[in-house]
Amino acid sequence: QQPVQSPQAVILREGEDAVINCSSSKALYSVHWYRQKHGEAPVFLMILLKGGEQKGHDKISASFNEKKQQSSLYLTASQLSYSGTYFCGTEIGGGADGLTFGKGTHLIIQP
Amino acid sequence: DAGVIQSPRHEVTEMGQEVTLRCKPISGHDYLFWYRQTMMRGLELLIYFNNNVPIDDSGMPEDRFSAKMPNASFSTLKIQPSEPRDSAVYFCASSQPRTGETQYFGPGTRLLVL
Numbered sequence: 636q637q638p639v640q641s642p643q644a645v646i647l648r649e650g651e652d653a654v655i656n657c658s659s660s661k662a663l664y665s666v667h668w669y670r671q672k673h674g675e676a677p678v679f680l681m682i683l684l685k686g687g688e689q690k691g692h693d694k695i696s697a698s699f700n701e702k703k704q705q706s707s708l709y710l711t712a713s714q715l716s717y718s719g720t721y722f723c724g725t726e727i728g729g730g731a732d733g734l735t736f737g738k739g740t741h742l743i744i745q746p
Numbered sequence: 747d748a749g750v751i752q753s754p755r756h757e758v759t760e761m762g763q764e765v766t767l768r769c770k771p772i773s774g775h776d777y778l779f780w781y782r783q784t785m786m787r788g789l790e791l792l793i794y795f796n797n798n799v800p801i802d803d804s805g806m807p808e809d810r811f812s813a814k815m816p817n818a819s820f821s822t823l824k825i826q827p828s829e830p831r832d833s834a835v836y837f838c839a840s841s842q843p844r845t846g847e848t849q850y851f852g853p854g855t856r857l858l859v860l
Contacts (some may be wrong), residue, residue: 667849669851736788
């Protein structure tokens with residue numbers, strides 16, 4: 636089952652914050668977040684394992700709510716370089732399974 | 747360390763022709779994944795290997811698609827015969843054999859079937 640991402644698209648001014656959500660109808664083992672720029676490969680941002688952990692990386696952080704099977708990606712004080720499409724990839728099993736990706740959230744940062 | 751390497755980066759072919767895409771995973775990564783990305787269907791898992799053995803090929807769309815991994819440093823995805831609806835970007839990704847490790851994507855092969 637494909638995870639559901641919301642919103643589908645976001646337009647922000649530089650310096651504003653954004654939240655991208657990823658929900659699954661199945662119990663998840665892990666959630667992987669990627670950013671993809673046009674014409675390029677997805678680039679790994681962070682991974683969250685079940686257990687409700689929260690991670691941070693510079694001004695980008697994420698959380699995983701195991702009860703709700705939902706992960707959220709937080710972008711704080713957005714920069715122009717944050718523009719792109721954000722994907723969550725979900726994993727159900729505990730091993731290195733293939734990821735099931737959401738349809739993506741398009742993020743546009745304007746100066 | 748070099749990342750995942752894919753070739754060719756671009757491929758234009760005519761319907762009915764055979765297409766072979768190649769991938770070299772990151773050294774030491776025991777898992778290799780093939781994904782396809784289209785506007786309509788997004789990123790889809792086609793097949794993945796563990797220690798050169800295919801584990802799950804349920805995402806392979808048709809018998810026209812086949813994938814092999816003859817050794818730890820090389821994999822191919824073959825389409826024979828190709829059709830226009832196969833036009834997409836094909837990504838190869840690899841990961842280490844540990845729980846909680848993410849997958850690192852190659853640059854992709856842009857395939858256009860005329």
